[in-house]
Amino acid sequence: MHKFFRRCQVIREKDLEINEQIRDREVRLIDSDGQQLGVVPGRKAQEMAIEKKLDLVKIAPQAKPPVCKIMDYGKYKFEQSKKEKEAKKKQKVINVKEVRLSPNIEQHDLEVKSNRAHKFLSKGDKVKVSIRFKGREMGYTKLGYDVMNKFADLVSEVGQIEKKPSLEGRNMTMFLSPKNA
Missing domain, CATH: 3.30.110.10 (Translation initiation factor 3 (IF-3), C-terminal domain)
Known part of the structure; x- marks a missing residue:
């Protein structure tokens, strides 16, 4: 049971919270352009993301208040997977x-x-x-x-x-x- 809990915890750390999963009252918001909008109520941040037809993503959950960014989450995940593949190509496997x-x-x-x-x-x-x-x-x-x-x-x-x-x-x-x- 203990190993299972640790595995779930690792999976959760890799996946970022997006849109409705974010339940914080206040978040530090970063716009899609990278501009800081300051501390905003969680609901208002979600509404702003919906207006721009983008996702609200919690990028720094450990910060007080947590940092969220308005971005296209699908595009972000694609970029991350692309970077990981590139890093794997550069690794040399030694047998x-x-x-x-x-x-x-x-x-x-x-x-x-x-x-x-x-x-x-x-x-x-x-x-x-x-x-x-x-x-x-x-x-x-x-x-x-x-x-x-x-x-x-x-x-x-x-x-x-x-x-x-x-x-x-x-x-x-x-x-x-x-x-x-």
């Missing part, structure tokens, strides 16, 4: 790809894995390199560090170490990021 190694990996297998990581890094993705130690291999974690360092050297022309190899339980992980990023 994290994983390459798994073993502490006693052969040289050729290491080169094949490094070629795979090379492709990921050249596409702009980050790479998580992991080694899982099984059974008695836990006694030879130094081999894991050596394998990780060799791997980092093989992909050094396109990637750099973002997070050095670290041992957490039976897993050793290292993160590589593309050099151009």
Whole structure:
């Protein structure tokens, strides 16, 4: 129940109150031209919006008295969605790809894995390199560090170490990021 209430609260914060939803006695009114008209009774503000055939929108509900603006709400929402789409276009999504190694990996297998990581890094993705130690291999974690360092050297022309190899339980992980990023 608590999570549901919080979700409803977030939805309400995104949607602005418009026209009849505004039940405040007094509001600070801004005209459609951006001119401040001062503190006006709520009913009068709604009547002014109806006269101009526009919507009355509460843009700052936390202010005392709340700030309302006369505007075309449909046009306003369209502009907002346009801005959000533009912001999403500019974001770059970075994926994290994983390459798994073993502490006693052969040289050729290491080169094949490094070629795979090379492709990921050249596409702009980050790479998580992991080694899982099984059974008695836990006694030879130094081999894991050596394998990780060799791997980092093989992909050094396109990637750099973002997070050095670290041992957490039976897993050793290292993160590589593309050099151009």
